[in-house]
Amino acid sequence: MSAPVIAPGVPDVAGEPLLEMEHLGIAFGDTVAVDDLTFAIGQGERVALVGESGSGKTVTALAILRLLGDARVTGAVRFEGDDLLGKSERAMQGLRGSKIAMIFQEPMTALNPLFTIGEQIAETIVAHEGVSAQQGRVRAVELLARTGVTDPGKRVLSYPHQLSGGQRQRAMIAMALACRPRLLLADEPTTALDVTIRAQIVDLLLEIQRDEAQRRGMAVLLITHDLNLVRRFAQRVAVMEKGVLVESGPVERIFEAPQHPYTQRLIASRPQRHVTPVLPIAPVLLDAQAVSVSFATKAAGLRGWFRAGRFDAVSDATLNVRQGETLGIVGESGSGKSTLAMALLGLQRTAAGAIEFQGRPLSSYRGREQTDLRSNMQVVFQDPFSSLSPRQTIERIVGEGLALHRPQLDAGARREKVIAALREVGIDRTALARYPHEFSGGQRQRIAIARALVLEPRLLVLDEPTSALDVSIQQQVLTLLTTLQHKYNLGFVFISHDLAVIGAMAHRVAVMQNGAIVETGDVERIFSNPTHPYTRKLLDASLQG
Incomplete structure (x- = not known):
């Protein structure tokens, strides 16, 4: 096993450590998940454990609680001086929840x-x-x-x-x-939350930790890949790569002068803006006027459910997207972003208003023209694992649209187009016979993009395409999308609640609240001088979180 790399000049834990891990190793069969981890947390301390998916963060926390099942765990984990790895299961049950508690990633x-x-x-x-x-x-x-x-x-x-x-x-x-509890393990506690809710949760954790620390010395181990959260919450940070601790130290020092190349790469992975101006003569691909979507609501009565009214998911939304342009749509969960996107694609039966694609109303496309319309308007969803069939190979997943929309192609021609689409997104032909579970999250998202691109669409709707990805993988996907847009002059509708991503990708932005577009305009103007109170609240929360 390799020795842990501790950044020079990092002070030891002040006073008696609450938790100590010495030469901790975790393996699942022949796969080593954590290698020779030595680390300590002091009483009342806030420590962040950061790294990308697969770096060993979560399994380290689960090893502390002895919740890893058949994994082989070696080394020592001491809590208040007692070795947890030597305790009986009954003794651990007494510790879990009472002295050591955990907040899981997905409630x-x-x-x-x-x-x-x-x-x-x-x-x-x-x-x-x-x-x-x-x-x-x-x-x-x-x-x-x-x-x-x-x-x-x-x-x-x-x-x-x-x-x-x-x-x-x-x-x-x-x-x-x-x-x-004396020790709180928080595993990605804000990952799936909107920016304003994320800021509230961070404030709440800080308030509770300070209150408890004054009385009992409660420490917090924060597991995350959100570097903004680390900077705001933690006092000390430890960086893991592929199961190895590569660097640790005070937050200020790690962010201002990272020593390890991996840490430097993580910190440099914030979304970078590379937006090419849209040509003044660029035609309008999509034009939507006064789009509204409502759903019937139900209530329980003596004889079962009955219609109680209507819920307006989208109200009077007006927007357009030109060729080669990215329109960002931002807002919190429930603001109507995804519902509006489905309406723009013609997939909401209850949608009202006028929607045109390339100058023609969606309702005017019939028969073969409607099939062509579908191939020209493609969508990439938030979670590639649930949107890719686990029972189909990558070749069938990417080629499915070709079989439907390009029936004139034989099997060999379809395969060549699938290989070309995968090559465009950085996946080689060895993926053809494999299944989605054999790929990382970033690779699965690339495959989802290839599935959309194989039909050579004019417009791509991207619904939170990077929210589930690590920061470095997120930057790779954003760079890929920017490259593809420039190469094929694509129009993007980019939905996100991450304002940093929208700031990096979009030419214009529409801000949604409670189903309505409350503000729209160029990204630079909206981000530097927002006029609506809700936009200001989103931007303030983004800066805090």
Whole structure:
């Protein structure tokens, strides 16, 4: 095993360490996930563990809690001086939740859908403190109130699916804090959240940690690839690459003078703007006037469900996209971004208003013309793992559109076009016979882009295409999209809640709130001088988070 690389001049943990990992190794069969990790966290300290997917961050946290199943774990993990790896499972059950708690990355999968939020929070309190169920429920209400959940007396009776993403994350934090742990492990606690909710969660964690640290010395190990979050939250940072700790030290020193090439690469991976001006004579590809989308809402009655009204998902949206131009659409979850995108593609039956593609109303395309229209308007979704069929090879996935839209091509010609499309996105022909699960997240997104490009579209709708990717992979995908746009003069509708990504990619931006476009204009003007209060709030939250 290789020795850990610790940056010179980094001070040791002040006072007695709360958690110590010495020569920690984690392996799954022949695959080494963590190699010779030596690291410590002091009482009341905020430490960030950063690195890309697969670097070993999450498995390190799970090893602390002994939740890795059949993995081979070597070395030592000491908490308050006791070696956790030598403890019995019964002893670990007493520690989990009471002294060491964890906030998981995706609360919707971490929370039990069959129990209310209050029941799940109270369960931890009852199990570790021996109080009654009623006392546990009262504490659950107090904890939800403390984490900023509105109307906690009502929300304690809600099921996870009845809460927003931000509310579910707050409930997870409440559950983790239920027994006032000494160490809090926070695994990507803000990754799936909007920029404003992300800022709120960071403020909440800072407030709680400072409060608990003053009383009990609670430490936080933050696991993330969000460097803005690290800079704002942590006091010390440790950088992992492929299971090895390559650098650690105070946040200021790591960000201002990183020593290791991998750390330098991570910090330099922020989205860079490389936007070519749109030609004044560029034709309008897509024109939408007064687009609205509404859905019927239902309520429960004595004889079942009945229609109770209508929900306006998109209201009176007007926009256009020219050839070679990127229009960014920003807003929080629920603002109507994706619904508007589906309407622009002609995939919302309830859409009203006028939508034209290349000067013709979408409704005027019939038969073969409609098939051609579909091939000219393609979409790349947020999560490539769920949008790529796990049962089909990459050749079939990328070539599926060709089989439908280019029936005149024989199998050999289709294969050559698939190979060419994959080559465009940096994937070689050896991928043809493989399946999506055999690729990384960034590679899967490249395959999704190849699937859209193989039909040679004029317009590409990109729905949060980089939100699930690491910072360096995100930059690679953005660079790829920019290159492809320049090469083929594509029009992009780029949907995101990440303003840094929109600032790097878009020529113009439309800001959506509650289904309406509240502000639109050139990116430079909107970002430097926003006029709408909601736009200012988004930009302020982005700078904070």
